[in-house]
Amino acid sequence: MPDSGRERIVTGADDEARAERGAAEMLSERASINSEAPGMNDLRPRRFTEYIGQRQVVNSIQIAVEAAKHRGDTLDHALFHGPPGLGKTTISQIIAREMDTTLVHTSGPALERPADVVGILSNQKHGDVLFIDEIHRLSHAVEEYLYSAMEDYRVDFITGSGAFAKTINLPLQKFTLIGSTTRAGMLSPPLRERFALTYHLDYYSVEELTHVVTRSASILSVAIDQPGANVIASRSRGTPRIANNLLRRVRDYAQVRREGKIDDAVAAEALHVEGVDELGLDRLDRLYLETLARNYGGGPAGINALAASANEEVQTLEDVVEPFLLKIGFIMRTPQGRRATSSGMLHVGAPLSAARATDAGQGPLI
């Protein structure tokens, strides 16, 4: 296994690699994660000791990992759920590194046919971590192969058809499946029940994100003071991935428009230019709220209608935009549809009586 410290990514265009590795591996990436040297732009923590936040989750996994290592066993299957950008992939990579093993990365939508999943499962080496992102998007046919693979480390599949049909029982190496999803509710009970370890990742506090920003700034060799880091953290919607992205944007602004150093004023100016407001809402969050407020009088509005009016994907609104707006109490999900709360309406300057005053013909404000 190469140990460059970077993930090996093979694309469909890479014909030579495709021929070398076979179709099954094309659906996944075998990550070389054991090196201690971070890639130039890699801000992800590489060990549990570097991980900031999610204390309960991290403590529990550390115990499970240590115990498995002590027994010389593989780690039980684990499921991580929660909004995007909170560290589901990062924690899985740390697990594989701490277990001193390899992480094979794939996703629900990539595993289209049963042959795809059988191919990947049969390629697992003892102790490998198979990481399936967006596991809620597996087809039912593919999911069924996981049941015996997870429970008994074997897959049964049929080759040929009619009189030539034959069942093959394929034993597998003992591996660990890590599933990651933004929608735990969409997982079928039989699949959910096969994960011995289940963890929910929640939004980070501003204090935790201030630490993340400070740590990342030091890796990127960016000069930032505490109030500057705090401004970025408080506008990152509880999400480290956003905090790191905003840090990079503020760094660029500081470099081009200021003297390179980030303080609270520079951070606030830069984020204003980026269209990120004091609560961290960006243009898409505000477009959602304004569409709900102005086009639908604050709701209730169905998600399909909202997505069509805002010209956005339903899934983006459900997975990326709504969770934080729900968390800060700007919207509610009701059986009749989405509703903006009065604080949500006020945030986009919509009159609270808008429910009655709405002009159905009026388009979104942005």
Ligand code: ADE
């Ligand atoms: N970078 C992104 N997420 C992080 C975390 N939870 N801890 C430290 N650095 C991070």
